[in-house]
Amino acid sequence: MKETFVQYIRNLQNTITSTLEELDGSAKFKEDLWERPEGGGGRTRVIENGTVFEKGGVNISEVHGTLPESMQAYLGVTEASFFACGLSLVIHPKSPMVPTVHANWRYFELYDAEGKKVDSWFGGGQDLTPYYLFEEDATHFHQICKNACDAHDPSLYKEYKEKCDAYFYNSHRGEGRGIGGLFFDYLKATETTSMQDWYDFVTGVGNSFLEAYVPIVQKRKTLSYAKEQRDWQEIRRGRYVEFNLVHDKGTLFGLKTNGRIESILMSLPPHVQWHYDSHPEPGSEEEKLIEVLKSPKNWVNV
Amino acid sequence: MKETFVQYIRNLQNTITSTLEELDGSAKFKEDLWERPEGGGGRTRVIENGTVFEKGGVNISEVHGTLPESMQAYLGVTEASFFACGLSLVIHPKSPMVPTVHANWRYFELYDAEGKKVDSWFGGGQDLTPYYLFEEDATHFHQICKNACDAHDPSLYKEYKEKCDAYFYNSHRGEGRGIGGLFFDYLKATETTSMQDWYDFVTGVGNSFLEAYVPIVQKRKTLSYAKEQRDWQEIRRGRYVEFNLVHDKGTLFGLKTNGRIESILMSLPPHVQWHYDSHPEPGSEEEKLIEVLKSPKNWVNV
Numbered sequence: 001m002k003e004t005f006v007q008y009i010r011n012l013q014n015t016i017t018s019t020l021e022e023l024d025g026s027a028k029f030k031e032d033l034w035e036r037p038e039g040g041g042g043r044t045r046v047i048e049n050g051t052v053f054e055k056g057g058v059n060i061s062e063v064h065g066t067l068p069e070s071m072q073a074y075l076g077v078t079e080a081s082f083f084a085c086g087l088s089l090v091i092h093p094k095s096p097m098v099p100t101v102h103a104n105w106r107y108f109e110l111y112d113a114e115g116k117k118v119d120s121w122f123g124g125g126q127d128l129t130p131y132y133l134f135e136e137d138a139t140h141f142h143q144i145c146k147n148a149c150d151a152h153d154p155s156l157y158k159e160y161k162e163k164c165d166a167y168f169y170n171s172h173r174g175e176g177r178g179i180g181g182l183f184f185d186y187l188k189a190t191e192t193t194s195m196q197d198w199y200d201f202v203t204g205v206g207n208s209f210l211e212a213y214v215p216i217v218q219k220r221k222t223l224s225y226a227k228e229q230r231d232w233q234e235i236r237r238g239r240y241v242e243f244n245l246v247h248d249k250g251t252l253f254g255l256k257t258n259g260r261i262e263s264i265l266m267s268l269p270p271h272v273q274w275h276y277d278s279h280p281e282p283g284s285e286e287e288k289l290i291e292v293l294k295s296p297k298n299w300v301n302v
Numbered sequence: 303m304k305e306t307f308v309q310y311i312r313n314l315q316n317t318i319t320s321t322l323e324e325l326d327g328s329a330k331f332k333e334d335l336w337e338r339p340e341g342g343g344g345r346t347r348v349i350e351n352g353t354v355f356e357k358g359g360v361n362i363s364e365v366h367g368t369l370p371e372s373m374q375a376y377l378g379v380t381e382a383s384f385f386a387c388g389l390s391l392v393i394h395p396k397s398p399m400v401p402t403v404h405a406n407w408r409y410f411e412l413y414d415a416e417g418k419k420v421d422s423w424f425g426g427g428q429d430l431t432p433y434y435l436f437e438e439d440a441t442h443f444h445q446i447c448k449n450a451c452d453a454h455d456p457s458l459y460k461e462y463k464e465k466c467d468a469y470f471y472n473s474h475r476g477e478g479r480g481i482g483g484l485f486f487d488y489l490k491a492t493e494t495t496s497m498q499d500w501y502d503f504v505t506g507v508g509n510s511f512l513e514a515y516v517p518i519v520q521k522r523k524t525l526s527y528a529k530e531q532r533d534w535q536e537i538r539r540g541r542y543v544e545f546n547l548v549h550d551k552g553t554l555f556g557l558k559t560n561g562r563i564e565s566i567l568m569s570l571p572p573h574v575q576w577h578y579d580s581h582p583e584p585g586s587e588e589e590k591l592i593e594v595l596k597s598p599k600n601w602v603n604v
Contacts, residue, residue, distance in 0.1 A: 032579070046578040055578065172557040238570070245547035246557060255474040255548060268540070268576035275572060276348040276357070277334070277564045 001120070001195055002083060005107045005203075009060045009087040010043075012105075012206050016089065017045050017058050019210050023217055024050040029058065034260050039065035044263045048270070052098065052221050056091035057266035067110070070256065075110070077118075083109040086124070087206070088250075090267040091213075096233030097223040099130035099137065099178070100240065101213050102267070104250070105206045120195060122202045123185035126209055127164050128216075129178030129240060131233040133289045135299075137216045138179045142299035144212035145182045145205070152201040158302040160184045165296040170243050175293040177243045181212075232286050235278060237269035244268065303422065303497055304385060307409045307505075311362045311389040312345075314407075314508050318391065319347050319360050321512050325519055326352040331360065336562050341367035346565045350572070354400065354523050358393035359568035369412070372558060377412070379420075385411040388426070389508070390552075392569040393515075398535030399525040401432035401439065401480070402542065403515050404569070406552070407508045422497060424504045425487035428511055429466050430518075431480030431542060433535040435591045437601075439518045440481045444601035446514035447484045447507070454503040460604040462486045467598040472545050477595040479545045483514075534588050537580060539571035546570065 017029045027050030035041035042061030047053050062085040072078055086106025093100065103126035110119040128141045142161070149157035164183035169176055182205060187198040244251045244267055254264040280286030319331045329352030337343035344363030349355050364387040374380055388408025395402065405428035412421040430443045444463070451459035466485035471478055484507060489500040546553050546569055556566040582588030 030578075048578060055576075057578070172563055234573075238574075241543060241574075242547060242567075245544060246554070252548070261474055262579040265544075265576065266578050270576060271536075272540075272543075272574045272576070273572060274357075274567065274570040274574070276332075276350060276359070276568050 001107070001199065002085070002109065005199065006062055006085050008203055008206070009085065009105065013043065013045065013058055013060050013087055016087075016210060017047075019214065020047065020053065020056070020058070020091065023214060023221075024052045026051040027053060032262075034263070036061075036063050036065075036260070038258075039063060042260065042263060044260070044266065046266055050094070052093055052095070052217065054092050054094040055266075055270040056089070057263070058087070058089040058091075059263050059266065060087045061085065061260075061263070071253065077110065079113045080118075081111045081115065083111075088267075092237070092269045093217065093221070095221060095223065096131040096225050096229045097220040098217055099128050099220075100237075100269070102127055102129070103206075103209050105202050107202075120188070121185070122187040122195075122198045124202060124205065125160065125164055125181060125183035126205065126212065127168055127178055127181035127183065128213075129236075130289065131236050132229070132285055133179070133292055134216075134220070137219070138297075139299045140216060141179075141181060141212050144208050146300050146302075148205045148208035149182070149201075151204055152197070156184075156201070157182075157300075161298075161302070168243065170239055170247065172246065173239060173242070175239065175290065176296055177240060177293075179292060179299070180296060231273060232280070234269075234271050234273040235275065236289075237272045238274045241268055241272055303409065303501065304387070304411065307501065308364055308387050310505055310508070311387065311407065315345065315347065315360055315362050315389055318389075318512060319349075321516065322349065322355065322358070322360070322393065325516060325523075326354045328353045329355060334564075336565065338363075338365050338367075338562070340560075341365060344562065344565060346562070346568065348568055352396070354395055354397070354519060356394050356396040357568075357572040358391070359565070360389070360391040360393075361565050361568065362389045363387065363562075363565070373555065379412065381415045382420075383413045383417065385413075390569075394539070394571045395519065395523070397523060397525065398433040398527050398531045399522040400519055401430045401522075402539075402571070404429055404431070405508075405511050407504050409504075422490070423487070424489040424497075424500045426504060426507065427462065427466055427483060427485035428507065428514065429470055429480055429483035429485065430515075431538075432591065433538050434531070434587055435481070435594055436518075436522070439521070440599075441601045442518060443481075443483060443514050446510050448602050448604075450507045450510035451484070451503075453506055454499070458486075458503070459484075459602075463600075463604070470545065472541055472549065474548065475541060475544070477541065477592065478598055479542060479595075481594060481601070482598060533575060534582075536571075536573050536575040537577065538591075539574045540576045543570055543574055 029045040029047045032044040040063035044059045046057045064083040067080040067082045088104045090102045105124035146157040160182040164180040167183045331347040331349045334346040342365035346361045348359045366385040369382040369384045390406045392404045407426035448459040462484040466482040469485045
């Protein structure tokens, strides 16, 4: 399973970066190979200053070794070693009309002191963060998410959509980070679902990513916008930073366990603003977005 | 002591905001009075888009009530109530040649279930975050800090200077947030030092703040700078955000206990940048700053 999933995310990284380069039309991803002193490494690919994409990263990593103490406590195990691999991406478009997107698909194995595999699971998801709300885009993104889920089990979409709304939540602002998508974790073998089933599900979601995101970019990338709308995007990007640095478990885990900082923090937007006590005008498009972030909607029938 | 210190920080807020307004020459502080539903409130004063100061807040608060559970655990008490008051300020100048400054002076009382005061302490400090290193400015700031300490006990400066370097440290970057100053906490009555002594010390530091910062602003505010230098400032401001959102106990405590978000996050800079894996040129002024942030210096003889 390790080798199969590693091969899958390598291929998916290639597919996603080449498609996004084509969509951008001018910028290319820059690749950095890195090694983790404690075991493993990664292939970071970053695009900057493109026509469509202002900053984005599509990164894969495979790391292994002794499980850090903080994570031993978190998982309730002692003296374990682990293997983890995944693809993680965040794309910040230049235009405020094009939403930011995040996705992650990962696989984890846990071993006891004798090196015997004692547990394994998949995790991941994909979610959209618009700056202006085009309801049809939100519906499209969620419909593709739902289709990917339904192919395996019609009960999954509702569960992982709700988990996504709950996870990507800036509790200190009382707002979702975006309009959600899917979030799942600890997908383990059960009596009725094998790891191969979960592999099929997770790779099915991974395969749906471009179909979920690319048509939205194509539809919105040529819309014109005013400086005030760009300012609004940069202010909202501040909320993205707040979520990633205050609440996101993956980011904090990476920062506190000597992860590769530049690969972790590639998720932060390139230009960001914070103003004191700024609020959108009543009745404005900006306020319409906030309303939806405060009360997550069902974008497709479940 | 409560009333005395509250009166002190009210007056100090007035002195600091009027002095900074005069120094700026165009912008005025906007005042917001707010109440905390669980008890107490504050007086937030924010300056934005000035000639010298791009964004800054000088806030006082007095809050009281039942100690939140998370803080009960932190302080190792149960069923307690508390009183806390303090002045907290962060000033982000427009010019990259003028350093950002942060200061805080606070007083805390803890009561048992019967309402009897069981503990009390002072805390606080002041620290400087330059974007370009003018060694004479760093020396000046630290000399004023040292003078304020020496007036009470010649051993204090060394201890609180080191605590400041240790506290304002971005461990995930291996860099100090700035060039330090003073940081102290849990200043409690001992056999040789009364709470009145600590009051004299803490207010002595508070009184030294303008003398420590204002001459630096005056000296640097008219220096010219290039767009690249402004970009560097915005990138370094990103590190300021990282510290405040990932490591700063005060910020995280506020965000997780329903503090007044806008007063807490007024500390975040107005315009910020993050680029992938950006590093200053070898031998540049930008690199000179990083060197000092990686290895804190003694700016005055101790």
